[in-house]
Amino acid sequence: VSLLKNFRSTDSIIEAARDLIQYNSGHRLEKRMEHGKSYHEGERGDIYQLAFQTRVEEVEFIARKIKELSGCKYLESVDDENGDKFYRGLDWCDFAILVRTNATARDFIDIFEREGIPFTARGTAGLFERHDIHFLQLVFNYFSDSEIWTREGNISCSIADLKTYYEQNINKRRWRKIKSTLIELKKEIDKGNRFYPQHIYQQILHAMGVEEDLFNEGQLYDFGRFSQLILDFETVNEWVSKNRLKSFVYFLNGYASSRIDIGGLDDPTRLNTVTIQSIHKAKGLEYPVVFIPDLATGRFPSRRRNHKPDIYLTNIELSRFTSRDLGERRLFYVGVTRSEKFLFLTMAQDIYPRPPRPSVYFNEYTHDILLVDNVPDPTKRKHIKPDPKTILEIxxxxxxxxxxxxxxxxxxxxxxxxxxxxxxxxxxxxxxxxxxxxxxxxxxxxxxxxxxxxxxxxxxxxxxxxxxxxxxxxxxxxxxxxxxxxxxxxxxxxxxxxxxxxxxxxxxxxxxxxxxxxxxxxxxxxxxxxxxxxxxxxxxxxxxxxxxxxxxxxxxxxxxxxxxxxxxxxxxxxxxxxxxxxxxxxxxxxxxxxxxxxxxxxxxxxxxxxxxxxxxxxxxxxxxxxxxxxxxxxxx
Ligand code: SF4
The missing domain is CATH 3.90.320 (Lambda Exonuclease; Chain A)
Structure with a gap:
């Protein structure tokens, strides 16, 4: 097996990527990637490049495309010996949204929650952006009579505040059950006796309806990540009572919600959810369908690509720490070659007061089958029951x-x-x-x-x-x-x-x-x-x-x-x-x-x-x- 052969992507994805990376030549001898044995033919409608008027239109398009391609009959593998072909329907785990910065990931959370698309947002921005998880943060603040401090002012966490947040963002119907559970739990905690945080946590989830299967796999995964935060706390706090709970809440408010990266699985495709992650962390992964949003000037390539770190050091060449044009293009190249077949490159024009232009990569990444208008998929595709891919390795x-x-x-x-x-x-x-x-x-x-x-x-x-x-x-x-x-x-x-x-x-x-x-x-x-x-x-x-x-x-x-x-x-x-x-x-x-x-x-x-x-x-x-x-x- 030649290491320079890409066995994943269609010839169209690779040919366009190869042309793109030529723009880096002259600075460094680029390896020439060839398409090896790909099971998939490139077809019109596999690759789109679209500029939307608004961010809302852009994320709605992506959510719609995910639903449209879910169940699309997909050639999984071919038996080398007898040529038998194995098909399955694309499932949630086959879709990835690769973002240049984690901040972009936030824009997808609302619409995916609304549309019931299970997702996992890896990286620092993901966990507490989810309404269910933020609600849990509010609940633990309520138990310890604390507030969340933000630059914009404090967020109070009374039972009335919890009700408003819950009904506005999560579910309009379950509040009564949750309220009685929270009040009972708080009464117990207020007695000052020892309690077991994981047990309290499971009771809250129970009241929220986890046992009634009201949540999808992506939401469950984030509840599991929250459980890990509790475990981190329990590991160093053997005896938890109300006073000690305050330090857990400080940990949540001051650190976990903004900085902690508990991305969990190395291979996110082991969960049957749509993955939202930074391109930096996508190396080595592959997905049948890849979206790269936010391809606007200033965003990707990043406007900070030539910025040196904000420190004063005279004896170190700080320009080494900038990504520059070459690094940004390589990053984009990594992103597009994560796709096995479908690739959607998008941008929105309302992200700054002055409308940005599409990224330079719109011009650099081209192919005969690429579509630049938001027209319906010209290729007729069969749909079968969605079935997640099988993990192949040991x-x-x-x-x-x-x-x-x-x-x-x-x-x-x-x-x-x-x-x-x-x-x-x-x-x-x-x-x-x-x-x-x-x-x-x-x-x-x-x-x-x-x-x-x-x-x-x-x-x-x-x-x-x-x-x-x-x-x-x-x-x-x-x-x-x-x-x-x-x-x-x-x-x-x-x-x-x-x-x-x-x-x-x-x-x-x-x-x-x-x-x-x-x-x-x-x-x-x-x-x-x-x-x-x-x-x-x-x-x-x-x-x-x-x-x-x-x-x-x-x-x-x-x-x-x-x-x-x-x-x-x-x-x-x-x-x-x-x-x-x-x-x-x-x-x-x-x-x-x-x-x-x-x-x-x-x-x-x-x-x-x-x-x-x-x-x-x-x-x-x-x-x-x-x-x-x-x-x-x-x-x-
Ligand atoms: S079905 Fe499985 S997970 Fe559920 S309670 Fe029984 S043993 Fe536990």
Whole structure:
């Protein structure tokens, strides 16, 4: 494969881009990009270049085009061997709006919200521009009796202010339910007792209708990003009461809302939303449909392209830090070549008091099939059911993540892609502490069975729960001691046979790179020096379910470990065990060839489900213990 060949875009996109970049020649020998094996033919109506009278017309055109092309039959791939063609209908994730500066992104938020187009605005300007997220900011200010300061004056956050904002910008009908929830929550917070911010947050979302599926994937993703902000706060504030909440609100008002960049996923196409992002961050990404708006003089190329940084330094050549014409044109080139087929270059003439002209790139980027009038698409296109594209590359994952997917794909979506954090409660970190203590005991015992005093001392020194204090903490510590002592009493044999504890592994299984760590590996036969025949043991702090161990997920985990031990660690697992510490019982797991091959199939199905975005809700008895029960309708 030649690195200079572009395998994404149609010949028309590439030919026009090649001509454009010629304008940079003379300064630097440009690489000549050729169009390689593209699946798509360029057709009239694929590329438009339009100057609108107003910004409103420009963004309305873009919203309309997205809807028009949604479901457009699109050639996804061709089988190299037999030439079979695979089609799908374009879905939200196939559209990208690439902006020169993040400020331009703001202009799309209102219309996309109004038109119900799911979107993700990456970068600093995105999150708090969304009305739902700004409303949440107001709510937390209300809880802590604070106001938002702005240059234009303070924004007060009384319940009446919240009502006005909510009804004007979000939903006219749900206010009564939200109001009663907010008043109840505030009453609790005002008592000055400890509370759990994620739990409060989920109750607000519940009242806003998240569990009724009133929000699209883009909105959910931004709610997940807000949950991450709460997690950032919880991580350094173990004990949250009303006083402490004020510092969270200062963090939101003074920093997060203006500066923080929590763009989340490296590859935004993993969500089924329209992406709005800066061209700078689009390198390496590709979309069937790309819009580059705001192509007006002064905007792109930027009027500041020759401005040096506003600092006084005599010993540094500051012009190095300017983008200049060459850099701006290269940036535009990056933008247009993100498109696989459809490309819309637009501008508006009412953005300054004096109407700007179209960018110089309007003249430089030309092609026979390019249309410069806002005429209907001259090519007849077939429409089928929209279907998001499949992620093609190998996905890195862990058994824990796959376990979430197997339990309920929607849980996986909320947790792993949207970034929702579960509520932190008193027992948070307890299981990890027990695992750490067992690891230390095994490591320090040097194959000799430790006595009870050693367990007491180690637990006193090491046991730590970040979010728990007082009597509850002492109870949990004592419970940990007794669990470990019972284990040592009943399973002394583990100590002389120990080979490894917390052994990490990483290996490729079909389309996934799976990593994890095995709690304990012991030799099978102490008499021989055969080190590769081993027993794999996984410790569980949860109680076993029912009279016998029936959890298929736990058995799957041990089978995966058996595969990993063979593939990644060069071991020969002869036995595998699940050890329930609270009951101090150990169960053998069948790792016959047949069972291992079934396990591979199950894991591969889960990986394919993730790659194909099959995030359906899978309700069952596990919903009772689900971290997201307040924000899930439990219906598909
Ligand atoms: S409540 Fe049930 S259906 Fe909903 S995410 Fe949790 S496990 Fe899945």
């Amino acid at each position: 996905i890195p994952t862990t058994f824990t993540d796959l376990q979430y997917f197997l339990k309920c794909p929607y849980d996986y979506l909320l947790r792993k892609l949207m970034g929702f954090s579960p509520t932190i409660d008193l027992s948070f970190g307890y299981g990890l502490q027990i695992h750490n203590l067992l690891n230390r005991i095994h490591t320090e015992s040097q194959h000799v069975v430790p006595d009870e005093n050693e367990v007491d001392k180690l637990t006193e020194d090491e046991f730590f729960l970040r979010y728990t204090r007082g009597q509850i903490f002492d109870n949990m510590k004592n419970k940990a001691k007794s669990i470990i002592k019972n284990y040592i009493k009943s399973f002394k044999g583990d100590f002389p046979l120990k080979l490894e504890t917390e052994k990490p592994f990483e290996f490729v299984l079909q389309d996934a790179l799976i990593s994890g760590q095995i709690d304990l590996i012991t030799k099978i036969n102490p008499e021989t020096n055969e080190l590769s025949d081993v027993n794999l043991i996984d410790f569980k702090t949860e109680k076993k379910e029912g009279r016998r161990e029936r959890s298929p997920v736990n058995r799957l985990q041990l089978r995966l470990y058996a595969i990993a031990a063979g593939k990644a660690l060069g071991l020969n697992p002869v036995e595998t065990n699940i050890h329930y510490l609270s009951d101090n019982i150990r169960f053998d797991v069948d790792i016959s060839e047949k069972k291992l091959s079934e396990a591979k199939k199950t894991i591969n199905n889960a990986v394919q489900g993730i790659k194909r975005r099959k995030f359906v809700k899978k309700p069952g008895t596990h919903c009772e213990k689900c971290d997201f029960t307040l924000i899930c309708s439990k219906k598909n």
